[in-house]
Amino acid sequence: MLRIGLTGGMGAGKSTVARILADLGAVIIDSDLIAREVVAPGTEGLAALVSAFGADILAADGGLDRQALAAKAFADDTSRATLNSITHPLVGKRTAELIAAAPGDAIVVQDIPLLVENGLAPLMNLVIVVDVAAETRVRRLVEFRGVTESDARARIAAQATDEQRRAVADVLLDNSGEPAVVEEAVRRLWRERLVPFEHNLRTGTPARRTEIRLVPANPEWAVQAQRLIARLWVACGSAASRIDHIGSTSVPELPAKDVIDLQITVADLAAADGLRDALGAAGFPARPEVTEDTPRPTPQDPAGTDVALWTKRYHQSADPGRRANVHVRVAGSPGQEYALLFRDWLRADAAARAEYLEVKRAAEAKAAGATGAEATLAYVDVKEPWFAAAYPRMLAWRDR
Template identity: 55%
Template sequence: MLRVGLTGGIGSGKSTVSGRLAELGAVVIDSDLLAREVVAPGTDGLRDVVAAFGEGVLAEDGSLDRPALAKIVFSDDDARRTLNAIVHPRVGARTGEMMAAAPSDAIVVHDVPLLVENGMAPAYHLVLVVDTPVEERVRRLVAARGMAEADARSRIAAQASDEQRRAAADVWLDNGGERAVVLAEVDGLWERRLLPFEANTREQRVHRVGAPKIVDYDPAWPAQAARLIARVQAATGGAPVEHIGSTSIPGLAAKDIVDLQVGVDSLEEADKLAHALAEAGFPRCPEALSDTALPSHPDPELWRKRVHCSADPGRPVNLHVRVREWPAWRYALVFRDWMRTHPHEVTAYAALKRELAPAFAADGGATRYADAKDPWMHAALARAVAWAGGHADRSW
């Protein structure tokens, strides 16, 4: 099962996207709809709401008068917390039931308006954010929902900012233009990313990247790494994870593959985490079990690791699971930190990458390319270790 979080601000048009995904075959769980169901007439949820806020929140037919309740809770934090304590646990329980009932090969789209505000992003394999410019959202809310303009703007301002949503978004869907445009984008996303991502995750199959291709540094890499780190930590119960490798070094040209390092106490612990990582979209790469030992550290046992790669065709990842304080774990961190403070080394390394990558373009993989870099890497690591030895925050 692939878990996809869908969110966006009020008036952004999430229903357009969720409706299309349902047409394509997704199992859509709509949190707004569930929030209505759990306080429908005759439910214990409605009973508790009335007990908390009084008979004035009931309409003449005995249903919940939502505008009346909104007037009470929208500007009162304590009242809103009381309402959330009644509704959220019931919605959560119903969501869990629906996810458990979904087929094993389902793409489950969880439509959650406050996904970002509630810090839920790490729970999903992928987060989709639907965006529409504020003025268009205000227009829609006034025209379609009959809101007063001031009320619409107040509600928009009370939600997450664009910056907060961008930080959580694996996919940013612009719904400010013609409906056909965003629908076409959703169709492409379904075919090229969601379907293969689900199949790869279910079959514990990594997405193969192929021959090395060097691209310019992408300023979006750190934010992408941060989302992946949160996902890995959620899957592992909080294991320490760091962004390493070329994409962690500002300005360095690199393969568009995010490298992360997970620290464990032993390889046995690494093996115990394998299933959870695979379920989170990072299956094991069994062919990559060890790093290349440096001449000064020849003990092969101290270079062993476990490697997981991404099942997501839209975001290649190498996840190196290494024992903390073993040589490769330490070298990965000191090399990154050294490169970040030595721009001339960044320039030299980028030139080497651009020189070597075309020579191995026909390989269909990156093994020989990596081997060709080893002499430079060994010399660079010696310089990095010497640098680290002169810094009080490093122990070498």
């Protein structure tokens, strides 16, 4: 099952996107509908709201007068917190029931207006944010929903900012144009990313590309890495002591393959093995055939021949839209320390970055025309001798 978080500011058009996804076959779990369900007449939720805010939030028929509740609940932060403390646990419980009832091969889209505010993004395999400028959303709320301008602005101000939503967005859907434009974008997303992602997740298949190609440095790599790291922390919990962005994409201004490398540090290999299923469910299936790094001279292994010291566990992202490698290494092992030192050295030394880029370009040229494992081996064959030779310089930089 693939879990997608769908969010956006009031008036952005989440419902439109959800409707398109439902037509394509997604299972939609609408938090607003659930929020209404859990405070319907006769429910424990409605009774709790009346106790907290007074009987004057009830309509003549005994149901909830939402405008009367909003006038009280959105008056200040304390009242809003009280509202959330009542409704959020009930919504969470009902949401869990609906997810459990979905088919194993479902693409479940959770339409959650307050996904960012409630810190739910790391729980999803992917987050879609419907993006529209605040002024356009105010106009839509006034024209199409009959909300007063002051009320629209107050509600928008009480939600996450556009910048906060964009920070968690794996996919940013611009819904400021004609309806046909966003519909085509959603259909393309479904076809090219969501359906393959679900298949890969269900079958434990990493998303792979066959070619080796360097691309210009992308400042978004660091932001994307942090989103993945947040998901990894949820999967790992206390089993990880640290999770780091490593490799070329962690070095600003360095061209690289568009693949994010991440390192999970654990106490021992038993802990690494214990994370296999959780990482797989989070969207990072294991590659059991990859069990070690290439040994190279280190203080722990001066001859560079002790393979046992370089043992690791290796996972890759199942998301075809964001390739990533996840290296699970033991704290203090040569591979774990080397990855961090190499990253920090390249960040600090412009000459080393330039030298390494030349090596990478030579490796890219050698791998040209090859595919799959053959391309990877050709690429690595050029880089490995340079890694070994660079190690004493890295140590000298560290100890300077």
